[in-house]
Amino acid sequence: MAGTQSKSSGGRAKSATKARGAQKNVPAIAEFSKEQELEAYREMLFIRRFEEKAGQLYGMGLIGGFCHLYIGQEAVVVGMEMAKEKGDQMITSYRDHAHMLACGMDPNGVMAELTGRRGGLSKGKGGSMHMFSKEQEFYGGHGIVGAQVALGTGLAFANSYKENGKVSMAFFGDGAANQGQVYESFNMAKLWNLPVIYVIENNKYGMGTSVERASSTTDLSQRGASFGIPGVQVDGMDVRAVKAATDYAMEWCREGNGPYILEMITYRYRGHSMSDPAKYRSKDEVQKMRSEHDPIEQVRARLLEKEWASEDELKAIDKEVRGVVAASAEFAQTDPEPDASELYTDILL
Amino acid sequence: MAVEILMPALSPTMEEGKLAKWLKKEGDTVSAGDVIAEIETDKATMEVEAVDEGVLGKILVAEGTEEVKVNAPIAVLLEEGEDASAADSVGSASAAPEAPAAPAAPVAEAAPAAPAAPVVSVAPADPEIPAGTKMVSMTVREALRDAMAEEMRRNENVFLMGEEVAQYQGAYKISQGLLDEFGEKRVIDTPITEHGFTGLAVGAAMAGLNPIVEFMTFNFAMQAIDHIINSAAKTLYMSGGQMGAPMVFRGANGAAARVGAQHSQDYAAWYASIPGLKVIQPYSAADAKGLLKAAIRDPNPVVFLENEILYGQHFDVPEVDDLVLPIGKAKIVREGTDATMVSWGIGMTYALQAVDELAKQGVSVELIDLRTIRPLDMDTVLASVRKTGRIVTVEEAFPICSVSSEIAYQVQSEAFDWLDAPVLRVTGKDVPMPYAANLEKLALPNAKEVIDAVKAVTYTS
Numbered sequence: 001m002a003g004t005q006s007k008s009s010g011g012r013a014k015s016a017t018k019a020r021g022a023q024k025n026v027p028a029i030a031e032f033s034k035e036q037e038l039e040a041y042r043e044m045l046f047i048r049r050f051e052e053k054a055g056q057l058y059g060m061g062l063i064g065g066f067c068h069l070y071i072g073q074e075a076v077v078v079g080m081e082m083a084k085e086k087g088d089q090m091i092t093s094y095r096d097h098a099h100m101l102a103c104g105m106d107p108n109g110v111m112a113e114l115t116g117r118r119g120g121l122s123k124g125k126g127g128s129m130h131m132f133s134k135e136q137e138f139y140g141g142h143g144i145v146g147a148q149v150a151l152g153t154g155l156a157f158a159n160s161y162k163e164n165g166k167v168s169m170a171f172f173g174d175g176a177a178n179q180g181q182v183y184e185s186f187n188m189a190k191l192w193n194l195p196v197i198y199v200i201e202n203n204k205y206g207m208g209t210s211v212e213r214a215s216s217t218t219d220l221s222q223r224g225a226s227f228g229i230p231g232v233q234v235d236g237m238d239v240r241a242v243k244a245a246t247d248y249a250m251e252w253c254r255e256g257n258g259p260y261i262l263e264m265i266t267y268r269y270r271g272h273s274m275s276d277p278a279k280y281r282s283k284d285e286v287q288k289m290r291s292e293h294d295p296i297e298q299v300r301a302r303l304l305e306k307e308w309a310s311e312d313e314l315k316a317i318d319k320e321v322r323g324v325v326a327a328s329a330e331f332a333q334t335d336p337e338p339d340a341s342e343l344y345t346d347i348l349l
Numbered sequence: 350m351a352v353e354i355l356m357p358a359l360s361p362t363m364e365e366g367k368l369a370k371w372l373k374k375e376g377d378t379v380s381a382g383d384v385i386a387e388i389e390t391d392k393a394t395m396e397v398e399a400v401d402e403g404v405l406g407k408i409l410v411a412e413g414t415e416e417v418k419v420n421a422p423i424a425v426l427l428e429e430g431e432d433a434s435a436a437d438s439v440g441s442a443s444a445a446p447e448a449p450a451a452p453a454a455p456v457a458e459a460a461p462a463a464p465a466a467p468v469v470s471v472a473p474a475d476p477e478i479p480a481g482t483k484m485v486s487m488t489v490r491e492a493l494r495d496a497m498a499e500e501m502r503r504n505e506n507v508f509l510m511g512e513e514v515a516q517y518q519g520a521y522k523i524s525q526g527l528l529d530e531f532g533e534k535r536v537i538d539t540p541i542t543e544h545g546f547t548g549l550a551v552g553a554a555m556a557g558l559n560p561i562v563e564f565m566t567f568n569f570a571m572q573a574i575d576h577i578i579n580s581a582a583k584t585l586y587m588s589g590g591q592m593g594a595p596m597v598f599r600g601a602n603g604a605a606a607r608v609g610a611q612h613s614q615d616y617a618a619w620y621a622s623i624p625g626l627k628v629i630q631p632y633s634a635a636d637a638k639g640l641l642k643a644a645i646r647d648p649n650p651v652v653f654l655e656n657e658i659l660y661g662q663h664f665d666v667p668e669v670d671d672l673v674l675p676i677g678k679a680k681i682v683r684e685g686t687d688a689t690m691v692s693w694g695i696g697m698t699y700a701l702q703a704v705d706e707l708a709k710q711g712v713s714v715e716l717i718d719l720r721t722i723r724p725l726d727m728d729t730v731l732a733s734v735r736k737t738g739r740i741v742t743v744e745e746a747f748p749i750c751s752v753s754s755e756i757a758y759q760v761q762s763e764a765f766d767w768l769d770a771p772v773l774r775v776t777g778k779d780v781p782m783p784y785a786a787n788l789e790k791l792a793l794p795n796a797k798e799v800i801d802a803v804k805a806v807t808y809t810s
Contacts, residue, residue, distance in 0.1 A: 154552020
């Protein structure tokens with residue numbers, strides 16, 4: 001199926017998971033238990049509330065520079081986190097707050113980094129685009145489009161070198177999918193059979209340019225075809241589909257088959273960054289995604305329908321999450337700025 | 350409780366904006382995420398979304414108002430069921446349609462002075478070589494190979510990757526024999542994709558390995574410079590000290606012979622301007638060996654600049670078990686009294702010729718081989734300048750914004766009162782490297798230019 005093109009994939013994938021080529025066995029949907037649904041709901045809601053708060057703090061001038069929100073894409077990182085094992089690494093671009101929260105990094109530390117305070121995860125020296133955690137196996141937080149793809153391939157190289165059985169997940173957007181180093185990385189990853197999942201978060205727009213206007217072929221899951229890397233398109237708005245596809249890709253990598261591509265068809269509700277008015281798409285388009293495909297609403301509806309949670313119980317989760325987010329915002333505003341002496345630290349070891 | 354909706358900042362540079370349009374009117378119910386107004390910033394018209402839910406109790410800034418300061422209240426949001434009068438109790442009398450004054454806008458304070466850069470601790474002196482140690486004549490090529498082999502034996506996380514480093518035994522035969530000893534797991538031929546394999550190596554370093562990346566020449570590292578600088582050099586700082594890239598980028602740098610403009614550039618000044626990198630540019634085989642071993646052990650990213658012409662030259666190398674030299678320490682190669690000469694890398698060939706010739710003419714020059722470009726050992730240079738009062742620098746690189754420029758700056762700043770002549774530099778010419786043999790010769794420095802410079806600063810002829 002190499003070379004198969006889909007010029008008209010502007011809309012989201014119809015089926016939950018569209019397998020191509022030899023990968024017809026990818027399960028479309030993972031059946032979630034009540035506990036899994038509740039976990040997914042809580043984690044996605046947490047990310048959304050956190051991002052909303054970040055947007056608010058930006059509006060108040062407490063967060064400066066760039067701030068790229070993840071609102072709308074929550075199912076991708078939460079579904080993948082649910083499929084990952086301890087020691088598996090994540091690395092992503094500048095739209096990174098959600099990945100860190102999903103990895104279990106301290107929300108106070110993330111929010112305080114956004115406001116540039118000393119309690120920030122990078123002591124206030126990284127900013128919204130640059131945070132890291134060796135403990136949680138999160139390797140940033142990178143501001144150069146596509147750089148994390150080569151770096152994430154290097155994490156997989158280290159796994160292979162150490163023979164530790166771990167898998168690296170390198171997240172990048174549809175925009176980065178056209179970067180030259182992505183294909184240099186694909187080539188080496190397959191050549192050396194490195195355990196890496198390339199996660200293309202296709203949110204339809206690389207900044208303000210739609211996939212159709214930037215990419216000669218728009219089925220990005222097939223971008224590995226000329227290197228022999230299989231890939232599937234996944235409904236990135238359905239956390240169960242994300243989990244199922246990731247389970248499959250993880251097994252593929254751990255069995256020594258080399259890299260795998262997951263193209264998560266998703267959508268960001270907000271602009272590329274805070275200063276993006278998003279005039280390149282219609283309000284109807286955004287509204288349609290929000291009302292028909294919202295990742296959180298989908299889980300919420302299922303929880304209510306199956307009577308796995310009552311409205312009150314879901315409200316309680318919302319309240320708990322808001323509490324954590326409010327505490328992080330409070331910390332991020334009251335924590336002092338870094339001491340001036342930090343200017344010259346952490347340059348060299 | 351009623352809450353104020355504030356004029357939001359919608360771009361990194363926005364300080365005020367125009368409230369172009371209200372999309373909700375007083376009394377409307379608002380849900381989180383609803384667009385309530387449009388605001389024109391310095392760049393674009395943006396939509397303002399409600400963060401909380403409630404009822405729009407009062408609009409404080411009429412639409413069409415210009416120059417509304419960021420963080421000024423623009424409306425009051427009431428909780429469901431709350432009386433509209435609650436809106437009045439919020440905030441001050443800011444209901445005037447004029448742009449209200451921003452509440453306690455941060456007054457531009459006098460910028461506090463940046464703390465002084467820490468003084469770079471002086472690198473220790475070279476280890477004492479015991480008297481009677483046997484000296485072995487060795488090429489720079491062999492010295493580099495031995496350094497890598499010794500460090501790979503010592504630490505199994507050290508590996509070498511690059512184009513033609515394994516089966517071909519190195520494009521310049523630096524990695525000769527390494528594949529045989531260490532196998533293909535640790536001596537890795539890469540595709541010709543510098544950007545990708547350098548990024549991969551940086552990622553491997555972040556995960557705890559110690560890669561040595563060989564560039565066939567540093568001219569090709571231009572493809573990879575983003576990863577060297579943005580990924581390797583800056584990560585330690587951006588992560589607040591949590592992780593960095595303990596690795597070495599090495600390979601031939603600068604002009605070879607007749608290889609033209611795209612294969613002849615010296616990149617020392619480029620990398621030396623980057624905080625977060627160490628940059629080494631050795632001349633002799635002993636320094637090449639001792640400093641490469643130090644670079645491989647260093648927990649920071651190190652750029653190690655070699656030179657193709659020097660690869661085949663022989664030098665005496667002390668036969669000791671573990672020759673590790675200090676990074677950041679210059680070496681006084683010849684002591685002298687009349688003028689100081691500072692050079693490094695292949696520049697030393699011109700410098701040595703000139704110093705020997707000048708000695709015959711009765712001019713005593715103190716010659717310093719920098720060896721490391723970053724951190725720059727200015728203590729050694731300044732001590733010499735304070736002794737001689739004169740200094741000439743010698744390098745093959747382009748003159749503008751060169752390492753020589755930096756040395757000249759620091760000398761005038763730190764030793765101004767000791768100078769008896771202007772600082773002079775001998776560099777490559779400010780042209781792309783020509784191919785024709787005669788033009789190439791003209792583009793590079795030569796011993797006569799160096800001698801002339803010393804004569805100029807010593808006012809002799």
